[in-house]
Amino acid sequence: MQQGKLKRQLSLLDLTFLGLGAIIGSGWLFAAQQGAQDAGPSAWIAWLIGAVAVMLIGLVYAELGGALPRAGGIIRYPDYSHGPLVGYLMGFAALISYSSVAGIEAEAMRQYAQHWWTALGTPSGNPTTLGWFIQALLLLFFFLVNYWSVNVFGKINSFITALKFVVPALTIIVLFTNFHISNFTSHGFAPGGFTGIESAVSTAGIVFAFLGFRQAVDFAGEAKDPQRTVPIAIILAISIGAILYILLQVVFVGAVPADALAKGWVNLNYNAPFADLAIALGMGWLGTILFADAVISPSGTANIYLSSTARVLFAWARTGTFFKVMTRVSPKAGVPRPALWLSFLLSLFWTLPFPTWGTLVGVVSSATVMTYIIGPVSAAAFRKTAPDLIRPFRLGGMSVIAPLAFVIASLIIYWTRWSIDSWLIGSQLIVFVIYLLLNKLMPTDKISLGTQLKSTWWLIIYFIVMFGLSYFGSKAFGGTGALSNPWDQIVVIIISFAAYYWGIASALQKPDLQLEETEEDVDFSVNI
Known part of the structure; x- marks a missing residue:
């Protein structure tokens, strides 16, 4: 029997690049056009809203990540504050939101590589049998990179992120030389109104692009000096990513040729948006670079998410509501290898024939934001239930920022539309029932099922109400229109405030934060 432990080998630069590496993926390749189709020239406002929303959430997690640096912390915090049942529900949502990203990014890589190797896909962009196997081989490569060592993974990711940051910056500079200010009034500044801007935030890949900030939280258990580096890495990744994406959206709108807008922004349709735009402007050399980078950028993100999915599965298993084998860590490599295997298999599943990139990122965005809504509640609850907790980064204005973060997250979920919310929220209610049916297998030795339910009813009622609002809401968001905009x-805002304060009041009065002083103290008694 040997002990295995997560190894603290990631620096501030590594953590920041983990966030940026996840942020600069397929989002920058597709989201600018998706945003323009939904919101026209006003799409940059959607990016600003998305950045502010994610920054508010990120600031809350900066306090949590600094005070409680745990691998897969996004799953651990609700378990600490509200018990295993809430942790279980968030674990299921995270399973969807994390596991799908690596597959989506592999799909994006294959789609752009099809420019040179046409046998990888059909004219409509779907993968051929050969294309699917290439995607699988790419994921296998990322799996092997992650399998050997977190240190090797971190250094490779830092190199790739530094490399792929250069191309978006070059694109911004070059497209500014073909900038047409008149494009910002072509067919109206906001042809879809404010509703179009709101839809773009959640369904155009904007929130999806910013979700990479969570990597610093997920890898907190493997960071050097995590109380200092985790909060700084979160703030840096979101800030730099926001500046980059807003500039990319502005230059994309400004550089589109007038003839491409003959039928309006909603009908703008480039298969490879930035690359095709560069070629249309007579910049074949830039198009070639963009097609090459379109393989590199998603590869770095796929590599990161394959690894972070394993940390989330590890964290979920640590709560006692997922398979215990996922808690096993290789003593030599410091990697949760069983969880990494499952992460790899799930990423392959998401490369099977599914809807379009835009539809999938809507699902991922909503599922991820669903896991984030607990963060503000947990952080505010800990201020009351764990006042002596050491907080190297103490968020000023928590009483304002936390409820705003919860409300904005709720709006993003609502903006995602009924077609996605129906099965995503519905699945949460189904797994809640499953938990009740299997309660004898769940951890109730320290926290009774009755106590867990008392700490969970606020979330279940919130889900039920949001389910109904999405169905009866505005037709602009896929509802029946019984409740019109605004x-x-x-x-949604009123319900969110009520759920937020109810959630704080429902927190465990004595959260057991001493279960794991550090990940290094845990005895993983199996040598993988």
Whole structure:
């Protein structure tokens, strides 16, 4: 029997590049056009809203990540604050949101590589049998990179992120030389109104692009000096990513040729947006670079998410509500290898024939934001239930920022539309029932099922109400229209404030934060 432990080998630069590496993926390749189709020239406002929303959430997690540096912390915090049942529900949502990203990024790589190797896909962009196997081989390569060592993984990721940051910056500079200010009034500044801007935030890949900030939280258990480096890495990754994406959206809108806008922004359709735009402007050399980078950028993100999915599965298993084998860590490599295997298999699953990139990122965005809504509640609850907790980064204005973060996250979920919310929220209610049916297998020795339910009812009622609001809400967001805009969103805001304060009041009075002083103290008694 040998002990295995997570190894603290990641520096501030590594953590920041983990965030940026996840942020600069397929999002920058597709989201600018998706945003323009939804919101027209005003799409940059959607990026600004997305950046502010994620920054508010990120600031909350900066306090949590600094005070409780745990691998897969996004799953651990709700378990600490509200018990295993809430942790279980968030674990299921995270399973969807994390596991799918590596597969989506591999799909994006294959789609751009098809420019040179046409046998990889059909004219409509779907993978051929050969294309699917190439995607699988790419994921296998990332699996092997992660399998050997977290240190090797971190250094490779830092190199790739530094490399792929250069191409978006070059694109911004070059496209500014073909900038047409008149494009910002072509067919109206906001042809879809503010509703179009709101839809773009959640379904155009904007929130999806910013979700990479969570990597610093997920790898907190493997960071050097995590109380200092985790909060700084979160803030840096979101800030730099926001500046980059807003500039990319502005230059994309400004550089589109007038003839491409003959039928309006909604009908703008480039298969490879930035690369095709560069070629249309007579910049074949830039198009070639963009097609090459379109393979590199998603590869770095796929590599990161394959690894972070394993940390989330590890964290979920540590709560006692997922398979215990996922807690096993290789003593030599310091990697949770069983969880990494499952992460690899799940990423392959998401490369099977599914809907378009835009539809999938809507699912991922909503599922991820669903896991984030607990962060503000947990952080505010800990201020009351664990006042002596050492907080190297103490968020000023928590009483304002935390509820705003919860409300904005709720709006993003609502903006994602009924077609996605129906099965995503519905699945949460189903797994809640499954937990109740299997309660004898769940951890109830320290926290009774009755106590767990008392700490969970606020979340279940919140899900039920959001389910109903999404169905009866505005037709602009896929609802029946029984509750028109803006009254639908006003109700979402009111319900969100009520759920937030109810959630704080429902927290465990004595959170057991001493279960794991550090990950290094845990005895993993199997040598993988």
